[in-house]
Amino acid sequence: MIKPPAGSGRGGAVTALLAPLTQPSADHTPLLAHASRRWIRHLPLALAAAAVCALLPSAVNVLHHDYGLGLGLAASLAVAQTVPLLLAVSRPLPAWWLVGGADVVGSVLVLLLGSGSASLPWPATGLVGYLLLMLPLALREPRRVLVPVWLVTAAAGLALSLAGLGHPGGDNSVLAVALTGVVLVLGGALRERAEARRLLAEQEHISEAERERRTLLEERARIARELHDVVAHHMSVIAVQAASAPYRVPGIPTAAAEEFTAIAGTARASLAEMRRLLGVLRSEESDADRTPQPGVGQLAQLVETVGRAGVPVELAAPPELADALPPAVGLSAYRIVQEALANVVRHAPGARARVSLAVDDHRLLVTVVNGAPPARAESLEASVEGTGQGLVGMRERVRLLDGRLDTGPLPDGGFQVAAVLPLDTSGETTA
Structure with missing residues (x-):
């Protein structure tokens, strides 16, 4: 009997789908860190700090008065649900684990200990903070991370909704899942658009460098074709002088005459090789290359x-x-x-x-x-x-x-x- 490989089946598929959630990105550069202006580089952290300052007291008030939790417990949950937003500027996935875990724990405590009649399973302040967290997460993490995040959010919302059946307050899990998906889609689209523009700019830079290199090589080939006539003239002079030396110089030794003959032969062979080289360097404008070179x-x-x-x-x-x-x-x-x-x-x-x-x-x-x-x-x-x-x-x-x-x-x-x-x-x- 052949056993299925470990991790196969539904469990293996779920494990493979959720695996990216345990592998945070190694890039911890804050959002907009490469902006040219200084105030833009500090803008994400400033917005995160403003969100924490606005949500923290509101969360304490909502959890204490609307959901009936004790003041100390409400304050602890509010801190856990809002302060990690500061971490989302550079490490959004670990921040999601902290905020998402705090939201789930808070919903469970409201179901067990709460006495209010507000809507469940997501308190209003917790939902706002969670949606704010989705934006830097979508701008930093790839699609293979965003899809499991949305599925985990939907699964947690469904489980908490089933656990809270019969609660006098309304159920806002569908709204939370829908808004989370919208923010993730918009943020992911912005990230992919920025990535496409960056790749396009890199490709244009590479194309420009390659075009400059090609232009330089074409110019060098053109100069080499023009200098062929100059070098060929000198080689022709060497061949003629070496071939005529035994006849111009009386009483030349036999060994020297043989040397001159060898020099003339070498010069003629070099001229032939140069003609082949020129044939390789010829451009489509071959007629222009054969005209005498000016001076x-x-x-x-x-x-x-x-x-x-x-x-x-x-x-x-x-x-x-x-x-x-x-x-x-x-x-x-x-x-x-x-x-x-x-x-x-x-x-x-x-x-x-x-x-x-x-x-x-x-x-x-x-x-x-x-x-x-x-x-x-x-x-x-x-x-x-x-x-x-x-x-x-x-x-x-x-x-x-x-x-x-x-x-x-x-x-x-x-x-x-x-x-x-x-x-x-x-x-x-x-x-």
């Missing part, structure tokens, strides 16, 4: 394009600067100026701008300054577009070269972008 020498054309978009730009750069810059530095300088001017067209249409480039102490100084936009100016940003993510792209390009970027508004309402790019791109210097 400082193309800034004049960029300034002309921005001028046609309605933003007059003044360019100050030495003519010989284009040939003096390393390709990576020239490309980064061009992209920084391009993004800065695109931001001017987008956010300050019609404002005058000035672009200046200068070399100082083995560093390239790039400055883009614009004034305040004129009133009612219309943007023509479709004519001038940046290639990256604005300031995010500028910072990544400067970081790549171990440089420095300063951006910020000016007192006259304009904006300034200033970048310092070291000309030594070997990575041995720091900004």
Whole structure:
């Protein structure tokens, strides 16, 4: 014969249902403790204290005069039924055990020792205090706790009503159970709504962080695609020089010629691997990625394009600067100026701008300054577009070269972008 497992059947179901009542929440943070204003943080405790001050003398008076209990017994029951409301601010479930137990004991004592004809089984003050307790309980505890609380309340009310049959006073157990359910439903709905809003805010924060991370990764991939041409040019030079060295240098030893041949082969293999890498980094705009990469020498054309978009730009750069810059530095300088001017067209249409480039102490100084936009100016940003993510792209390009970027508004309402790019791109210097 197979025996049923322990705890099965009706008894096991009741035990499982009532189990949450013996497991109070580990979170003892008072209600509204995370509010920004101090008076709101102290509001629940103040309301609980006001409720105790109002209910305590009323409960003593009702239990003594309306239900005929002795003054000492009435005072003790009143204290047990009201003072635990202060505990409900941070520990509502233990407070429910205290208040609920005191209410049941008080009803039993009224049935046994009372002489009044007031309604049973819940004295009016005890019912009010119990309903006040239900609100913080519903705001703190989950649904798996609220349902057993309501069932225990209904069961206790039914048992006390049956015990008080024939009492001259009325029966208010149905009213107590109904009001308790209403308060628990409303409080639980408020709690679940607040929890849903909190989870939504957390998800939005996570989504924003993930969006920023994705934007940064896209910008880094774009910069890597652009720098491919620069690196490929150097690798091509190495391959050509290594392959032609045995023919350009007379009397070269055989071992050295073999070394040059190996270097040329390695360079060509590296170029092939770089082409595969570039294929991985290609975006949907593959045609744009195959165009030659610009440099400082193309800034004049960029300034002309921005001028046609309605933003007059003044360019100050030495003519010989284009040939003096390393390709990576020239490309980064061009992209920084391009993004800065695109931001001017987008956010300050019609404002005058000035672009200046200068070399100082083995560093390239790039400055883009614009004034305040004129009133009612219309943007023509479709004519001038940046290639990256604005300031995010500028910072990544400067970081790549171990440089420095300063951006910020000016007192006259304009904006300034200033970048310092070291000309030594070997990575041995720091900004």
